[in-house]
Amino acid sequence: AQKITQTQPGMFVQEKEAVTLDCTYDTSDPSYGLFWYKQPSSGEMIFLIYQGSYDQQNATEGRYSLNFQKARKSANLVISASQLGDSAMYFCAMRVMDTGRRALTFGSGTRLQVQP
Amino acid sequence: EADIYQTPRYLVIGTGKKITLECSQTMGHDKMYWYQQDPGMELHLIHYSYGVNSTEKGDLSSESTVSRIRTEHFPLTLESARPSHTSQYLCASSRSLGGNTEAFFGQGTRLTVV
Numbered sequence: 716a717q718k719i720t721q722t723q724p725g726m727f728v729q730e731k732e733a734v735t736l737d738c739t740y741d742t743s744d745p746s747y748g749l750f751w752y753k754q755p756s757s758g759e760m761i762f763l764i765y766q767g768s769y770d771q772q773n774a775t776e777g778r779y780s781l782n783f784q785k786a787r788k789s790a791n792l793v794i795s796a797s798q799l800g801d802s803a804m805y806f807c808a809m810r811v812m813d814t815g816r817r818a819l820t821f822g823s824g825t826r827l828q829v830q831p
Numbered sequence: 832e833a834d835i836y837q838t839p840r841y842l843v844i845g846t847g848k849k850i851t852l853e854c855s856q857t858m859g860h861d862k863m864y865w866y867q868q869d870p871g872m873e874l875h876l877i878h879y880s881y882g883v884n885s886t887e888k889g890d891l892s893s894e895s896t897v898s899r900i901r902t903e904h905f906p907l908t909l910e911s912a913r914p915s916h917t918s919q920y921l922c923a924s925s926r927s928l929g930g931n932t933e934a935f936f937g938q939g940t941r942l943t944v945v
Contacts, residue, residue: 759939820876821866824873826871
């Protein structure tokens with residue numbers, strides 16, 4: 716079974732500062748993918764960034780980067796230069812490759828609030 | 832922008848009513864999913880589909896049922912709504928090949944059963 720753990724229910728950050736959202740995962744499968752999604756108060760899920768278990772480099776997408784430490788089974792999201800529009804729930808998720816259904820398993824989320 | 836649509840966006844309905852939540856995608860994805868999410872909480876998989884005429888239960892037990900008669904359409908039905916069904920329901924789809932492809936989500940249906 717797969718499990719995602721996000722230990723920060725809520726985080727505050729000042730505008731223009733960087734923030735790290737923690738995510739640890741547990742799986743016995745060697746091939747998996749890790750995803751981060753943003754959920755604003757409107758409810759939709761917005762894909763941010765992806766990291767594959769065999770990727771040698773940490774993923775980056777604009778202001779988002781993923782600090783992937785495979786030995787520690789962690790996949791922390793780093794948001795640089797926070798903006799007020801970054802205030803939202805953030806979910807870490809995992810997909811195990813050798814299951815046919817390819818469904819994502821989600822963590823409990825972190826609510827980020829960016830302060831002016 | 833994702834081409835996956837859910838209707839209605841909000842639904843308030845009385846106990847005992849039958850409801851169908853609609854989900855359609857225009858991306859030709861084989862795999863589709865329904866997740867249930869209580870406010871501020873994690874998403875739980877309740878149904879998934881590999882393709883037409885292929886549906887299975889997810890990790891969280893649900894009294895709802897689904898059907899997949901066409902690739903693009905994956906409706907969820909509750910035969911008799913109860914207050915315990917009050918939640919947000921999110922539909923998603925993804926390609927079959929390529930584990931690095933993200934799941935695309937609809938905007939969700941916020942269901943309130945009174």
